[in-house]
Amino acid sequence: MRKFDVLIIGSGLAGLTLALHLASTRSICLITKRELNDSSSHWAQGGIAAVLADDDTIEAHIQDTLIAGAGLCDPEVTRFVVEHSRETVQWLIDQGVPFTREDDNSGFHLTREGGHSRRRIIHAADATGHAVQETLAEKVRRHPNITVLEHHIAVDLITAKKNDRRNNRCLGAYVLDQQQGKVVTIGAQNTVLATGGAGKVYLYTTNPDVATGDGVAMGWRAGCRVANMEFIQFHPTCLYHPQAKSFLITEAVRGEGGILKLPDGTRFMPEHDERAELAPRDVVARAIDYEMKKRGIDCVYLDISHRPADFILSHFPTIYRRCFELSIDITKQPIPVVPAAHYSCGGLMTDMNSRTDLPHLYAIGEAACTGLHGANRLASNSLLECMVFARATAIDILTQRGMEIPELPDWDESRVTDADEEIVITHNWSELRRFMWNYVGIVRTNKRLTRAMHRINLLRDEVHEFYSNFRVNGDLIELRNLLQVAELIVRSAMERQESRGLHYSKDYPEMLPEAIPTVLEPSNYYSLLDHMHGRRKRKTSA
Template identity: 80%
Template sequence: MQQYDVLILGSGLAGLTLALKVAANRQVCLVSKRSVDDSSSNWAQGGIAAVLNDDDSIEAHIQDTLVAGAGLCDAAVTRLVAEHGRETVEWLIEEGVPFTREADDSGYHLTREGGHSHRRIIHAADATGHAVQQTLADKVRRHPNIRVLEDHIAVDLITSTKAGVRGTDCLGAYLLDNTSGKVITVAAQQTVLATGGAGKVYLYTTNPDVATGDGIAMAWRAGCRVANMEFIQFHPTCLYHPQAKSFLISEAVRGEGGLLRLPDGTRFMPAHDERAELAPRDVVARAIDFEMKKRGIDCVYIDITHQPADFILSHFPTIYRRCMELGIDITKQPIPVVPAAHYSCGGIMTDHIGRTDLPGLYAIGETACTGLHGANRLASNSLLECLVFGQEVARDILLQPVKPCSKLPYWDESRVTDADEEIIIAHTWNELRRFMWNYVGIVRTTKRLQRALNRIDMLRSEVHEFYSNFRISNNLIELRNLLQVAELIVRSAMERHESRGLHYSRDYPDMLSEAIPTVLEPSNYYSLLDRHHGLTARKKVG
């Protein structure tokens, strides 16, 4: 058994920030499913929203966030995040993040994105996430108090109940070493889920392959509540090309004047919203989805050719290079785009400093539902949330006394064997992602949701049987988690009898007068599920 003060599952901006903030006083273990660089944060193009000049204000940022969130944002959390924006950005600058400066070097260049009333997005060209990730990851790798475990995936959390000790605390986690195939036991005084989102539950997504909802599924199985899982943000503009996998065309392209056009060159956004291309993402995504279905077209186009070539090359070098590799010169040609699953606004319920329902367990970043995003995330608030809550959780952890870790049981594989074939994993993964896209996508109906739930019920039974009888693998763990998250998304969507923010139902097209979060509690849910499926607990430990 390995022991640390703090165990951080996930290596995106939230996890890296927390690790660096606590490492001076705590022994930290940072776990990454692949390399530290494989995270949604590393793929983020746009930037970080923060009030950084006198023309803007904290109140304006708060108001923009509340409007985008369609009544479901937590006002206190929204204020907390907005008020800490500047100090977290200044910390990144001190750490050496190379943000883009103005042409005359008078300050940092700020761009504007959909839903924002001011220019407040600080960025590093069009690869902000990569710049921040590389800067912090280099420091994490060199820090003497941080051990980095790459190519390890968390299997499940270890609670007091599992360990056979008194209490309801989270005591650590089981990790699968993907190199050796062995499961190791890690004990920690505090465990932090920073595992990112669940975009891979959908067929088309801007997320990396590691975005499989692991933290949400593990927390749910351990007894934590989840909230607002129906609010999946579909980014309006993912590059549409057979050779382009999950490549995002940044919100900043529209912020800098990019226009959405039909194949014949006609603009269509002014007919859908008075804010046109600068409307929030849910509005733009639904408009594109409507136009594609109405006209039977495969994609629409975003056109920024009216800007000077030098401007495009300096502001969007990554997008320019990738499109040129595919034969698209964005200085002369519009970019073909389609919506794709991008961000989970819901997740594990936390309080205003990242604490979950289990003592000793925190959740930060996209895996958490802090109340900031409500029914729709405002562009570039995600990296900001990672920074602020990474900092807030660090403060809370450093206030806790250091104490010995509990002795934990080892992972028991005495009653399982090697799988004879794994075709069920690949087939189920493909089936899940396709019916989630078709039935639980941008526009939903009760009938589609019920169909999806029926399929999930059947697949979960099959995967549970496989999980119970064979040694686990990375793909099996991810599939198990994706099925759990898919079920939570569908059940949350079925609970909401209205259309609000990112959840649009043809059966309930109007928005109710009162905004109520969707909260699912595992205690009642699992007693019903067990009776329905006749499930038994997996391998006993000890």
């Protein structure tokens, strides 16, 4: 058993920011499934929304966020995040992040994205996530109080008294060392889930392979509520090419004048929304989905070639290089694009200090539902949210008195064996992602959701049996988590009998007059599972 003051699960922007805010006075263990820079944050292209320009205001940014969120944003949380945007960006500048400057070097270049009424997106060309991650990861690696464990994946949280909410608390986690094939026990005074989103639950996604909803699934199993899981943001423009895996075309291309066109060159967005290409992502994604299904086409096209070539090369060098590798010259040709699963607006319910329902367990970043995004995230608010709540978490942890970490039981493998064959994992993973794409995608119906839930129930029994009888590995852990998150998404979608934000139902096309969040409670659910499956072979409570 290893003991730390704080265990951070996940190495995206939220996790790195928190580690650096705490490391001067706390011992930190930061675990990551692959390398330190393998996260969704690393691939973020657009930038960070912040009130920096003289003609911008906090009220304008708040209003844009509330409009995009379709009535479900928490006004107090929204104001809290926006009011801390300038100091958050300044902290990154102080860390040395190389944000793009104006041509005359008079200040930082700000771009505009869909849903924003002003230019307020500070960026590092079209690879902001990469620039921020590289800068912070280097500082994390060098800090003597931060222990980084790469190729380690959390299996489950360890709790004090799982069936006693009043006296329960998080004590750490069981973590699989994927290189050694052994599960280690890590105890911590505070544990933070910074695991990112769950894009890999869908067949097509802009997310990296690590986005398997681990934090939400672990928190749910530990007894935490989740909220608004039905609101999955599909990014309108993912590069469509047989050799292009999960390559996003940033919102900023449309912000700088990119036009969406049909294969014959006809522009179509003005027919769907008066804001045209600068409408919020849910509007644009549904418009593209509509045109593709109506016309039986494989993709639409995003054209920025009417802008000067020097402008395109300086603002979108990463996109230019990747498209050029695929024989697409974006200074002369349009980019073939399709929508793809991009961001989870829901997650584990947290308060203003990022606390979950389980004492000493926090959630930050995409794994959390803070109330900022509502029914649809405003572009480039996610990186801002990561850092604002990472700092709030650090402040809350630093105000606590230290507590003793008890000795925790080792992971019990006495009644499991090595799997005789793992084709079950591969097959179930593929089946899950495909039916989620077909049945729980951009446009939903009751019939599709019912079909999805039926298949989830079948897969859950298979995966539960496999998990209970064989030694765990990374693929099994991720499949188990993805299946849990898929169920939460479908259950939430079934409960929302209206169309709002990112959730569009053909059975309930109207929006109800009152905006109510979807909150799922795990207690009744797990009493049912215990009855169905009997007692688990493994214990995750001390």
